[in-house]
Amino acid sequence: MEPLDYLAEERNKASFDVEEMKIVWAGSRHAYEMSDRMARLVASDPVFRKDNRTMLSRKDLLKDTLRKTAHAVKRTVELNLSEEESMTLWSYVDQPSYANLHWAMFIPAIEGQGTEEQKQKWLPMAYKMQIIGCYAQTELGHGSNVQGLETTATFDPETDEFVIHSPKLTSSKWWPGGLGKASTHAVVYARLRTNGQDYGVQAFIIQLRSLDDHSPLPGITVGDVGMKFGSGAYNSMDNGFLRFDHVRIPRNQMLMRVSQVTREGKYVRSDVPRQLLYGTMVSVRQIIVSESSCALSRAVCIATRYSAVRRQFGSQNGGPETQVINYKTQQSRLFPLLASAYAFRFAGEWLKWLYTDVTKRLKANDFSTLPEVHACTAGLKSITTSATADAIEECRKLCGGHGYLSCSGLPELFAVYIPNCTFEGDNIVLLLQVARILMKTVAQLASGKKPVGTTAYLGRVEHLMQCHCEVRRAEDWLKPSVILEAFEARAARMSVACAQTLSGFSNPEEGFADISSDLVEAAVAHCQLIIVSKFIEKLKQDIPGKGVKTQLENLCNVYALSLLHKHLGDFVSTGCITPEQGALVNEQLRSLYSLVRPNAVALVDAFNHTDHYLGSVLGRYDGNVYQKLYEEAWKSPLNDTDVPDGYREYIRPLLKQQIRTARL
Amino acid sequence: MEPLDYLAEERNKASFDVEEMKIVWAGSRHAYEMSDRMARLVASDPVFRKDNRTMLSRKDLLKDTLRKTAHAVKRTVELNLSEEESMTLWSYVDQPSYANLHWAMFIPAIEGQGTEEQKQKWLPMAYKMQIIGCYAQTELGHGSNVQGLETTATFDPETDEFVIHSPKLTSSKWWPGGLGKASTHAVVYARLRTNGQDYGVQAFIIQLRSLDDHSPLPGITVGDVGMKFGSGAYNSMDNGFLRFDHVRIPRNQMLMRVSQVTREGKYVRSDVPRQLLYGTMVSVRQIIVSESSCALSRAVCIATRYSAVRRQFGSQNGGPETQVINYKTQQSRLFPLLASAYAFRFAGEWLKWLYTDVTKRLKANDFSTLPEVHACTAGLKSITTSATADAIEECRKLCGGHGYLSCSGLPELFAVYIPNCTFEGDNIVLLLQVARILMKTVAQLASGKKPVGTTAYLGRVEHLMQCHCEVRRAEDWLKPSVILEAFEARAARMSVACAQTLSGFSNPEEGFADISSDLVEAAVAHCQLIIVSKFIEKLKQDIPGKGVKTQLENLCNVYALSLLHKHLGDFVSTGCITPEQGALVNEQLRSLYSLVRPNAVALVDAFNHTDHYLGSVLGRYDGNVYQKLYEEAWKSPLNDTDVPDGYREYIRPLLKQQIRTARL
Structure with missing residues (x-):
């Protein structure tokens, strides 16, 4: 039997070549074909299901994100996907994850602001995900104004280390995606202090969690900032907070492409133009x-x-x-x-x-x-x-x-x-x-x-x-x-x-x-x-x-x-x-x-969105909206039983006029 | 110690009498005082807590609504509140509940469209909440256009009954608040058919659930329509769907103030002006x-x-x-x-x-x-x-x-x-x-x-x-x-x-x-x-x-x-x-x-909103925002443990480069 298409008549009305428009939308025939392949790969993989996402508890939702992230990495390896394919596949998974920040912020920060030596040390581990990183800039009391950040990084010439510290509550790092639960490392922005002077905000690589058992390192307080707008949605992400209690890191963990601190604690600006940043x-x-x-x-x-x-x-x-x-x-x-x-x-x-x-x-x-x-x-x-x-x-x-x-x-x-x-x-x-x-x-x-x-x-x-x-x-x-x-x-x-x-x-x-x-x-x-x-x-x-x-x-x-x-x-x-x-x-x-x-x-x-990617009963390609709405409704947890939990305690006493004596 | 007020300076700047403005906002001194009393009553009652609402599962959220509704009724009885006080108290509870529809739609529909006899029969039970009612008008395929409704009510002169039926999927009642799980009765809008003619949409009182054990009556399929926008929010309400399979109700359960069906099945319009509706x-x-x-x-x-x-x-x-x-x-x-x-x-x-x-x-x-x-x-x-x-x-x-x-x-x-x-x-x-x-x-x-x-x-x-x-x-x-x-x-x-x-x-x-x-x-x-x-x-x-x-x-x-x-x-x-x-x-x-x-x-x-009613860390009266944001964050379920659920299965294999062999 042919599948029903409630929108067939609409599709017949079109006076242009939809397949050609798909290529215009995608940017090129290559982009279209690759993107189409990745979209179908994701749509057909049961691990990437997302139709129950808005009903998951916060813990289950994060776990689901961790699973999908690992599975996407696994599929990338198994299918030997190119970087372009892998990124496209990931975009079709369509679930905010710590991995986004690792690839789009943590790695580029090191690439852009690290010295050659630093890049050689950190990037191979990051590319292989032997470490997971995030980008810790904004603070509880400071968002848009980077120059107002309060976290301090004070150079200690005795030990050749920086002491990272959160002096006030408002200096707690706040919001970074992936920080709360997944990241082992972070690029942290802090005010550089050396020789008693403040040299403004600089970036540092800091390990947050043990690579053995994932527990936070001494002096690190880290956690999730809590529920955000909506159900599902960005709650799949562990946006985090982070406080430092005099955490010591070696001097070479300041990202030093643009400015350096010498062994003696002298602040030096390199001749690399800041505009590059x-x-x-x-x-x-x-x-x-x-x-x-x-x-x-x-x-x-x-x-x-x-x-x-x-x-x-x-x-x-x-x-x-x-x-x-x-x-x-x-x-x-x-x-x-x-x-x-x-x-x-x-x-x-x-x-x-x-x-x-x-x-x-x-x-x-x-x-x-x-x-x-x-x-x-x-x-x-x-x-x-x-x-x-x-x-x-x-x-x-x-x-x-x-x-x-x-x-x-x-x-x-x-x-x-x-x-x-x-x-x-x-x-x-x-x-x-x-x-x-x-x-x-x-x-x-x-x-x-x-x-x-x-x-x-x-x-x-x-x-x-x-x-x-x-x-x-x-x-x-x-x-x-x-x-x-x-x-x-x-x-x-x-x-x-x-x-x-x-x-x-x-x-x-x-x-x-x-x-x-x-x-x-x-x-x-x-x-x-x-x-x-x-x-x-x-x-x-x-x-x-x-x-x-x-x-x-x-x-x-x-x-x-x-x-x-x-x-x-x-x-x-x-x-x-x-x-x-x-x-x-x-x-x-x-x-x-x-x-x-x-x-x-x-x-x-012409957008070529799969039903999986759209994730919408109303937007289904075949237009079979009402049947599917009805089927979806039955999945409501409230429909597990005919009589709702709470009936005996809170509805029956009303109906039976026993509310005065009811224990609520 | 005086409580801190971070906004004291702001309050000192005002060049008008805030207490007088509160009265203007409330509408009268009486309204202000009554409203203030009710707001404090709700705010100080632990049953009416709502700060954890966005973290509740759907089932727990409905149960919470059932509890708050019963508790509000109980408090109304115990404190012998007037109708005005009771309504105001309820508005401060600030949680969508089946009770809203019972009082604001089900009862007024009977009051407005019922005959004297019908009002005498149904209203006393409804006022005492011996029955719980909702207002079932919209259908899966029909919202704004009431004249397009498809549910039928066919008069059977043999038994002096109406046969209520949902002929198509799109005729399923859809959206009515309180319908899904709580209501025992509904005012249902359906097309009246008698003597082979269609007389357009009329209202009927129909029992949906047993008053003994709350199970749906024979021929009635009823349930919750599923998750809605956001977490918490309107998910506290059991918006429902409802289908009828030839359900029979006595003729006197059509609301007959404006039009009647006689024992013989004749459709008669009364001289009550329809404008009254x-x-x-x-x-x-x-x-x-x-x-x-x-x-x-x-x-x-x-x-x-x-x-x-x-x-x-x-x-x-x-x-x-x-x-x-x-x-x-x-x-x-x-x-x-x-x-x-x-x-x-x-x-x-x-x-x-x-x-x-x-x-x-x-x-x-x-x-x-x-x-x-x-x-x-x-x-x-x-x-x-x-x-x-x-x-x-x-x-x-x-x-x-x-x-x-x-x-x-x-x-x-x-x-x-x-x-x-x-x-x-x-x-x-x-x-x-x-x-x-x-x-x-x-x-x-x-x-x-x-x-x-x-x-x-x-x-x-x-x-x-x-x-x-x-x-x-x-x-x-x-x-x-x-x-x-x-x-x-x-x-x-x-x-x-x-x-x-x-x-x-x-x-x-x-x-x-x-x-x-x-x-x-x-x-x-x-x-x-x-x-x-x-x-x-x-x-x-x-x-x-x-x-x-x-x-x-x-x-x-x-x-x-x-x-x-x-x-x-x-x-x-x-x-x-x-x-x-x-x-x-x-x-x-x-x-x-x-x-x-x-x-x-x-x-x-001057709006005189309590912190409970506002339900906002950012909007706190005392302005102590950052301390409370930090405290709230700790309540995230993800912060129950340092290491998140899923670490061992989905993060560790990545870090340890064992993703190829991991079972995901």
Whole structure:
């Protein structure tokens, strides 16, 4: 018997080649095939089951993570997977684990900040996982402000050791993933003190647990910080706390690539440019941007498929009700998110290229593009993660009541995703960094300095300050040049307005603090411009496959115009467009939604998500939603018995009017 | 020893009488005192502990709910509490329970739709909780559209019974709170069939479980729908599913106030006006609006206190860092939410009055104001719950990383709150209902029909379509009349624009569907106007207490102007204000934030939330945040042992390089 496909009709409606779109989404045919292979490998392996995750106790959940991590390593070895394959496999396991921090933070910290000698000593053990490491920077009282950290590392010249100590409660390390229960080692950030002087924050490798029996070493207090948002989700991770009571480590465990402490206790800065350290930050944030499109695409895939399955109202003559996806209110909320998934995908692709480019430059000691690249990755990290977090919750709402069930997959996806808005730079703090670069760029225009990269448009500021949008009919909004100029003009005018306000302050720092909300808005405008322009650039490429490019053009227009509608106040109040042109945006959006509608299900099929990876009854590929919801319900622990535990003690006395004498 | 108060300095800064503000918030001195008494009663009772709730398994959590419910009933009896006291006590217990549905839905359904005879039979048992009931309306495949329900109730004249049946899987009752495990009875909505005809959806009282041993009766399949969003939160509730296999009930268990089925099986409609049924809906939604200010005030209280405790950046000469609440970015996100809490409080107060008023009118068979009252409660339910859900998450973000810990209280508050956006009318569906009334009102203007109540301003539509905002300096934005006219003009112009677009469609229903997103935006504008205008009206009253009124005036301005800034596109593109006037809004907001800043902590103290009710380490009254975070962390189940469960099987083989041979 053929398997039922409740969405077959939807799939038949598509007017483009889905298989080709899958390759565009994946980035290349190779990436698509490899990724597809890994996804199926994970989906077919019973150890990687995750459908019961939200019902596990915290202890069972951690144990499950430990098991999956070990199993993933085992499979990597057995199948002799490449690094790329192994990382992809791991991403499909889709469960936060100490291993993430070991590979993505602990090892890169040593690679980036260790001397050759240190790298030779530690990295082979780390690569083989003979030691497990985490990255212990933030403290109970100190998050974003690294310079405010309180843990001390005092050099003792008598023994040639550092004494690591947590002087106050607020100096307890707090949050590092993998720290609580799994890690044997950590890269710890602490204030270097030697010869009675404070030399600021430096990194040290410190062993935390015995390699024999895993018990914490003397002077180390370590544990789990407790339950976090949601069930399942990030609770699979042992985010930890860590306190030091005068723990001694040899001098050579300070990571000394950039600064050293000599045998005599003298602090020396090497000639290695500190800017090199930014490379890692750019790399991590670039990965976060790429991952935003994964998370967003999952939510959108679930909401789109279920919106096509679900029917509500509009039955005529006893016929079926209307598919929810046909309602304009649904389309106007869902399709911009679908478009955002593609937009963020291409932005992530471009950032990856940018990272490669800047890495080459850094190797050649060319630091010229670094500030702009730094601002750009910071800004895109901020706006893609904020938008994705909001979008996942919006997708949940778009699924109506059933989106609230854990088995919809959306609650856990939301809970596990939102830390992205806070870690690796709080999103508001990052936008203020972008704003700082923008203000600097605008200030330097007068001196004739030519802005580069994503700020290049500010070089045409005179034109952008006085240009007029030429839209007369709704279709005019489909021209990429028109869209681009509107976004450039808006971003330029908002930056210039902030710069002008700032110039009115005698103390620029006070001014910056005072108008910081306006600066954040200007930074958002700048970052949205980047994403729109990279989407438009992508479409200048040759994109094969029947109808593929047309679909992407529609999505690009939906992305840009829905942003324009959402931020209409910016565009109209800066005079970039007129109210009438704003109304035409709305009209054009309605037409675009009609074009997206028949292709919507195929456009989310192109993400190539397995049912395992989606983890959603509502987002199932076959659309057989209701049968599976009913089956899932039966798995509730409360359905183990007909009569609930507690009936005799707490319900029966009420019904029998014996509550006064009941012992509760 | 005096207890430490880390926030004492903040409290000293306040320039108003907090005790008087508490009375304003509570609504009256009586309400304040009663509420304070109940809050302390709950907080001091160990049975009502909730600090371990997010760590309980689903079964233990339900058992905990059953226990708390029975205990609350017992305390009500022992202390001889009034209905008001008992309800308030229950609200402070702060745990979703089957009892909510019994009292707020099952009993009112019988009261509203039962005949005198039916009320005499069922209500005494229900009041004494000799039976426990729930409200079974929504089905697996049918939520908002009640007319689409599939469960059938077929009259059998032979036996004078109805046969209740679930013909399809999608007709399974799904979601009703209390249905899964606790309820013995339900008011069930089903399609009435008699004499071979379908008479649409009617309500029936049906027994589900044996009163002897609580087992489901023959033909009844009932259970829990499974895990929902978050840990703790709404998982304390046994939302259920229910299927009928030809279950027979006597004819007199159809609720027959409005329509009857005779002994012969004839369907008869009584002369009781169906509009009376709307009264219940208005009542329930009015309560939801009131509760939105409770939930919002809790989130805002937590975020405000912790923003005053938390310091980040800005240390000068080694001194303490800057309190996060001093940053303008923090203020511009937090203070509008603080203002919203007060705004929604007063909107709720006013709605309560409106409900009393309409109840009186209904009793006198005056249905004239009903459509407007209905639209008004629907609209306010929609925008207050949506804003509150978003605000809770925003408050979590405002607490940085620590807001992600369950012990911050914010994750659970969010998870437990968000169903408000979906139940009792999906928020978008409700806004479309509001839009329908607005379109009707605008259409009737031509015929000279005078709009009433909250739509009265549309009677001045000619003026509002051409008026010009007179703001020249930022301070001009402090005039209530200026604010009010801007909001009225915006709402009127958006409604009129929609009405004009609609008139271009030959099929009005198609037009309505096509521009439904614009209609939703017009409805939002209308509802925001209501809240702004009710806040302004409140301030026309005599409000005693040093500085109390001044604070409320500041908050009213913050509320209105932050909305104006957020929806600037609406105001500027409809020509209600100029871009320059929009910029002055921003300037005035900055000044207002400076006025709110020193009073912020006192303004959240005025909510009079106990630490028990807040359930947040970050929101503690004494501000002793870090010590308590550390103590809470130790309670994590993972900290029961130094070495985690799973170490030997899944970590050690990795470290010892024995993964190939490990059995995982």
